[in-house]
Amino acid sequence: MKKLFTLLACIGLFSSLISCDSDDPAKPNTFVLVHGAWQAPYVWQDVKTQLEAKGQNVLIVELPAHGDDNTSPATVSIDAYRDKVVAAINSVDGRVILVGHSLGGMVVSAVAESIPSKLEKLIYIGAFVPANDQSLFDLALQDAQSQLGASLVLSEDQLTWDVKSENIISIFCQDASTTKQQLMLTNYRSEPTIPFTNKVTLTTGNFGKVDKYYIHTALDNAVGMDLQNKMVTGAAIKHEYSINTGHSPFLSNPEGVTSLLLEIGG
Numbered sequence: 448m449k450k451l452f453t454l455l456a457c458i459g460l461f462s463s464l465i466s467c468d469s470d471d472p473a474k475p476n477t478f479v480l481v482h483g484a485w486q487a488p489y490v491w492q493d494v495k496t497q498l499e500a501k502g503q504n505v506l507i508v509e510l511p512a513h514g515d516d517n518t519s520p521a522t523v524s525i526d527a528y529r530d531k532v533v534a535a536i537n538s539v540d541g542r543v544i545l546v547g548h549s550l551g552g553m554v555v556s557a558v559a560e561s562i563p564s565k566l567e568k569l570i571y572i573g574a575f576v577p578a579n580d581q582s583l584f585d586l587a588l589q590d591a592q593s594q595l596g597a598s599l600v601l602s603e604d605q606l607t608w609d610v611k612s613e614n615i616i617s618i619f620c621q622d623a624s625t626t627k628q629q630l631m632l633t634n635y636r637s638e639p640t641i642p643f644t645n646k647v648t649l650t651t652g653n654f655g656k657v658d659k660y661y662i663h664t665a666l667d668n669a670v671g672m673d674l675q676n677k678m679v680t681g682a683a684i685k686h687e688y689s690i691n692t693g694h695s696p697f698l699s700n701p702e703g704v705t706s707l708l709l710e711i712g713g
Contacts, residue, residue, distance in 0.1 A: 592671025
């Protein structure tokens, strides 16, 4: 009889432990956010605030020669961008959800090739998705819908691109509020050219095994929908979402971006 009571007590304790575990809140994700060309960490601020309000961890990476970083455009490359993101990811414990926008899609792809085991999921938002040995320039040349190419102005030293000032808003954030449009203009700076021509090496053994998601920006004037669809097909991305915004949904509809990231993050 004593053995029976002991067995029942152990069963009760085991059930209690199971019950307690099931009531524990889900462990928060860590989102690492990578901005695109002619932009900087400021564009992610609303999404970061909203994700953190939902209990998520968020890290925004500032690419070299963007935002407040004074790296010379003569020294930057896709590899330099990759290494900055890799260092940020390696500074946190566990796996992360890596998010790249526009040019940032090239960067996060290179990161996925470098440290696939650190990535739980890889999310592209209106982003370039290269195949092996492709550059952003290779992809952009295929985009007949983009309004960006005709607005580019190359610097005399050929180290930076500018976008014609009268077209910045219509290309990047035509659907954002006046306040957010002014925020973009205030923070605008020339974009290094070298990373546009750098080809990315990707393999099935590394990049190929990372779980990928693509959020289409349906009203995008910088990366056309035809190219977005072509890149998704080329990369065999199975998980697709769409947001009815221009190229910068984190400025025009941050709530929508946050909602999609939380959904994808599970």
